[in-house]
Amino acid sequence: MHDPYSIVNLRSCLENVNLTSLLSSFSCPSNPDVEQFLLHNSIEFTKKDQSVTYLVFNHESALVGYYSLAIKPISIQTDHISKTMAKKLSRVSTLDPSGQSYHTAAYLIAQLGKNYAISKNQQINGSILVNYIGN
Numbered sequence: 001m002h003d004p005y006s007i008v009n010l011r012s013c014l015e016n017v018n019l020t021s022l023l024s025s026f027s028c029p030s031n032p033d034v035e036q037f038l039l040h041n042s043i044e045f046t047k048k049d050q051s052v053t054y055l056v057f058n059h060e061s062a063l064v065g066y067y068s069l070a071i072k073p074i075s076i077q078t079d080h081i082s083k084t085m086a087k088k089l090s091r092v093s094t095l096d097p098s099g100q101s102y103h104t105a106a107y108l109i110a111q112l113g114k115n116y117a118i119s120k121n122q123q124i125n126g127s128i129l130v131n132y133i134g135n
Helices: 019-023 032-047 083-092 126-133
Strands: 005-009 052-058 063-077 101-114
Touching: 005 126, 019 032, 032 052, 032 063, 032 101, 052 126, 063 126, 083 101, 101 126
Parallel strands: none
Antiparallel strands: 005 052, 052 063, 063 101
């Protein structure tokens, strides 16, 4: 089955002189922060390696949505997990000196938005957009 969407890492578009024009075609009136991030912060965050933004296009090359991922440090208290889970965590994290918690990193969905500036029949379903994040 042919995938109706293409995912493009924003980093691969940084040299594109029309990137600002492309991003300006995005509108999310129900959540201005989502629109603000893509239009004004995503490029800088990408350049500084603070997040990775992926643009989602339909088969007609219309920008239908985007998502941004960031790495977030997390702590997991040892008294809240099983011995089996502690053993698994010990492979990918660091136990603090007091032995009370594991410290590791996790992916954070920093931003997620769909483009309302395109016709309704071109818009991506939110659950489809979320499914691309895990792939």
